[in-house]
Amino acid sequence: MQQNIVFSEKARELQAIAKEIADKYVRPNAAKYDKIQEYNFEAAQAVAKAGLFRTFIPKEYGGHGAGVLALALVAEELAKADSGFGVAFAVNALGSFPIILGGTEEQKKKFLPQIAAGDKFVAFCLSEKFAGSDASGLAVRAFDRGDHYEICGEKKWTTNGGVADIYSVFAVTDPTSKSRRISAFIVEKGTPGFEIKKVEDKMGIRCVPVVETHFDHVKVPKENLIGGRAGMGFKHAMMTLDFARPGVAAQAVGASQGAMDLANVYANRRQQFGVPISQHQMVQKMLADMSMKTEAARQLVYAAAAGIDDVGPSPANSKMAALAKCFATDVAMEVATDAVQVFGGYGFMEDYPIAKFFRDAKILQIYEGTNQIQRLVIARHMIREAGELDILQQYIPTETQEPYHQVEAAQA
Numbered sequence: 264m265q266q267n268i269v270f271s272e273k274a275r276e277l278q279a280i281a282k283e284i285a286d287k288y289v290r291p292n293a294a295k296y297d298k299i300q301e302y303n304f305e306a307a308q309a310v311a312k313a314g315l316f317r318t319f320i321p322k323e324y325g326g327h328g329a330g331v332l333a334l335a336l337v338a339e340e341l342a343k344a345d346s347g348f349g350v351a352f353a354v355n356a357l358g359s360f361p362i363i364l365g366g367t368e369e370q371k372k373k374f375l376p377q378i379a380a381g382d383k384f385v386a387f388c389l390s391e392k393f394a395g396s397d398a399s400g401l402a403v404r405a406f407d408r409g410d411h412y413e414i415c416g417e418k419k420w421t422t423n424g425g426v427a428d429i430y431s432v433f434a435v436t437d438p439t440s441k442s443r444r445i446s447a448f449i450v451e452k453g454t455p456g457f458e459i460k461k462v463e464d465k466m467g468i469r470c471v472p473v474v475e476t477h478f479d480h481v482k483v484p485k486e487n488l489i490g491g492r493a494g495m496g497f498k499h500a501m502m503t504l505d506f507a508r509p510g511v512a513a514q515a516v517g518a519s520q521g522a523m524d525l526a527n528v529y530a531n532r533r534q535q536f537g538v539p540i541s542q543h544q545m546v547q548k549m550l551a552d553m554s555m556k557t558e559a560a561r562q563l564v565y566a567a568a569a570g571i572d573d574v575g576p577s578p579a580n581s582k583m584a585a586l587a588k589c590f591a592t593d594v595a596m597e598v599a600t601d602a603v604q605v606f607g608g609y610g611f612m613e614d615y616p617i618a619k620f621f622r623d624a625k626i627l628q629i630y631e632g633t634n635q636i637q638r639l640v641i642a643r644h645m646i647r648e649a650g651e652l653d654i655l656q657q658y659i660p661t662e663t664q665e666p667y668h669q670v671e672a673a674q675a
């Protein structure tokens with residue numbers, strides 16, 4: 264595990280810019296875009312102009328090369344103001360990581376500078392109607408037609424769909440293979456046969472579109488096969504999720520902080536029994552618990568992100584990403600629930616901003632891998648790690664050995 268979390272000057276600078284944009288363009292319009300379910304282009308343009316889309320793109324392709332920790336700081340600041348806008352930003356990293364981690368030099372040179380400049384937005388098309396948690400059970404097919412691939416089928420829950428210009432799409436190229444079934448492709452908006460069909464009507468994060476993407480015999484040039492090798496798609500998807508989960512976890516930390524700050528201000532203003540409710544111990548307990556959990560989540564998220572920046576893809580970082588995603592998003596749901604409780608009856612009404620924090624929080628526990636899947640990933644790593652803890656075998660008697668305390672006593 265990463266011991267020292269070091270924030271680069273660049274990361275701190277980007278965090279400060281994100282805070283400014285959040286205060287000026289995101290928070291003041293959060294209720295409006297939630298209500299009308301439209302994308303906040305004004306804020307996205309401000310993000311692009313300020314160079315924040317460069318955060319996660321390597322320097323050689325026009326980015327800041329500031330890494331996953333800087334991405335987390337930016338996502339956190341934006342999500343503090345509006346969790347939906349936080350993901351509208353972070354999903355560009357999710358969609359870009361397959362190219363960054365697995366793309367050919369030509370693909371990186373062609374697509375990453377446009378993403379870095381904020382000229383093109385990105386989306387990630389993995390999930391399908393019948394393949395959510397079981398990400399290897401995809402049905403969308405990509406047929407090798409000699410000089411191109413032809414993609415057929417439907418994807419579900421594509422965040423940023425319609426707004427995005429570049430889509431990382433995962434499809435089956437070899438249905439007979441177990442481990443090399445899936446390949447990843449870059450599909451550009453406007454490619455004939457590629458259409459946005461259903462725009463979902465959502466409980467939360469309503470300012471960012473989540474859509475169905477349909478592929479009706481979509482011709483994709485061979486040079487858009489990510490990495491230039493078929494069969495690498497599942498690995499690319501898993502590595503991408505390891506890199507992106509600290510970003511969604513940071514979004515959760517921002518959402519927790521945003522909800523807690525509102526509850527704190529309200530608790531100090533709202534009077535009951537002749538004093539602000541923050542003077543009542545039961546409210547104080549809620550505020551203290553919110554603060555404790557949010558700070559614990561923040562430290563875990565920063566450690567997970569710093570670990571990735573430090574050594575790149577590794578089993579330890581995969582586990583940390585799952586720990587951070589699971590913990591921080593569970594915390595966000597708990598904090599949002601308690602924050603509504605602090606607001607009491609007013610919290611249940613849409614007249615106050617806290618109800619939106621509650622609605623926005625739920626998806627955090629679901630997307631980028633449900634928290635059940637995160638626990639599965641964590642447990643699988645733990646089971647592997649048990650093999651490295653052999654030294655402890657001697658302290659755990661088998662069913663037929665002397666009890667542990669008797670061995671201890673005999674040795675004394």
Ligand code: CAA
Pocket residue numbers: 350354357387389390395396397398399420421422441442497498501502504505581629630631632633636639640
């Ligand atoms: N890095 C690299 N390779 C990995 C890996 C990782 N983290 N995890 C697994 N692999 C490799 C394995 O080594 C194995 O390779 P071989 O076949 O060569 O041995 C292969 O992938 C298959 O691994 P598993 O047997 O572990 O695969 P599985 O079918 O049991 O599934 C899973 C594993 C973790 C459950 C995976 O399906 C998963 O992560 N599911 C959740 C999907 C998900 O997160 N979806 C989110 C969609 S995006 C989204 O929600 C974004 C949004 O809207 C904003």
